[in-house]
Amino acid sequence: MEKFGMELHVSTEDKRVGTGIEGLDGLLQGGYPQGSVTLVAGTPGTGKTIVCFQYINAGVKNGEKCLFLTSDERIYNLVSQAKKFGFDFDAAMQSGQLKFMYLDLEKRTVHKEMEAEIRIGKYSRVVLDSLTPLSEMPVWMVSRGSEIIPPEDTVMSAPIPIDSIQATRMHVRRLLRILEEDDCTALVTSEITEGSRNLSRDSVSEFLVDGILVLDLDPSMDRRKLTVRKMRGTKHTLKPRDIEINSKGGIRVL
Numbered sequence: 725m726e727k728f729g730m731e732l733h734v735s736t737e738d739k740r741v742g743t744g745i746e747g748l749d750g751l752l753q754g755g756y757p758q759g760s761v762t763l764v765a766g767t768p769g770t771g772k773t774i775v776c777f778q779y780i781n782a783g784v785k786n787g788e789k790c791l792f793l794t795s796d797e798r799i800y801n802l803v804s805q806a807k808k809f810g811f812d813f814d815a816a817m818q819s820g821q822l823k824f825m826y827l828d829l830e831k832r833t834v835h836k837e838m839e840a841e842i843r844i845g846k847y848s849r850v851v852l853d854s855l856t857p858l859s860e861m862p863v864w865m866v867s868r869g870s871e872i873i874p875p876e877d878t879v880m881s882a883p884i885p886i887d888s889i890q891a892t893r894m895h896v897r898r899l900l901r902i903l904e905e906d907d908c909t910a911l912v913t914s915e916i917t918e919g920s921r922n923l924s925r926d927s928v929s930e931f932l933v934d935g936i937l938v939l940d941l942d943p944s945m946d947r948r949k950l951t952v953r954k955m956r957g958t959k960h961t962l963k964p965r966d967i968e969i970n971s972k973g974g975i976r977v978l
């Protein structure tokens with residue numbers, strides 16, 4: 725039976741990557757689908773970075789190669805924040821199993837650097853925290869419109885910055901495609917503006933990903949929620965679930 729093409733298809737679809745969040749794997753038929761890109765959306769302070777820490781921590785404990793892409797240059801701060809939840813990344817960083825990479829948005833080569841690191845590093849787990857500032861970088865049309873990127877030589881190509889939904893869409897698609905390596909399962913966080921109905925500030929990334937988790941908080945009730953809005957090939961509840969954040973292990977689904 726294993727010889728049939730169908731079996732191959734089913735087994736790839738069914739491979740799951742543990743989320744590292746207590747109670748979440750059970751909502752996702754075992755975890756994120758292997759090879760997928762999941763958007764973790766929420767307003768500030770809803771726990772997006774903690775979801776990333778837990779995902780990376782589970783990978784590290786599982787002996788997998790992990791990459792944490794961050795637009796925050798204070799990597800030391802990030803690592804010590806993780807430590808406060810009980811995730812000690814020092815050993816994994818020293819051995820090269822885990823890499824934190826700062827994405828310098830002032831550098832026009834940031835896409836290429838990210839692309840090269842993912843291709844060469846053979847990571848099984850990649851996190852991009854956050855997509856929002858990257859997606860808001862000024863972009864230019866280069867090579868007769870075939871590609872939208874910040875040009876590497878501003879003076880030479882005398883670019884005209886473009887500001888349109890089409891340009892944003894092309895740029896975000898390019899960013900997400902970098903993460904779409906077959907063997908790597910990626911999480912991408914995105915900032916929601918308070919009161920907005922979009923799941924990202926660029927308003928297009930939610931259409932380009934395989935999965936969406938929405939994090940929410942209700943200040944008046946002092947409650948936090950997690951909703952699985954979308955997950956490729958997965959039967960899941962759409963009901964917001966209560967979650968809790970604590971210093972021992974981060975987020976857990978109640």
Ligand SMILES: Nc1ncnc2c1ncn2[C@@H]1O[C@H](COP(=O)(O)OP(=O)(O)O)[C@@H](O)[C@H]1O
Pocket residue numbers: 766767768769770771772773774775808969970971
């Ligand atoms: N030790 C803790 N116990 C409970 N909640 C915490 C703890 N540390 C941080 N938090 C909560 O987590 C929030 C930060 O989560 P974070 O993942 O950084 O948010 P985001 O990335 O979505 O902006 C804080 O605003 C706070 O409410």
Ligand SMILES: [Mg+2]
Pocket residue numbers: 772773853
């Ligand atoms: Mg954050």
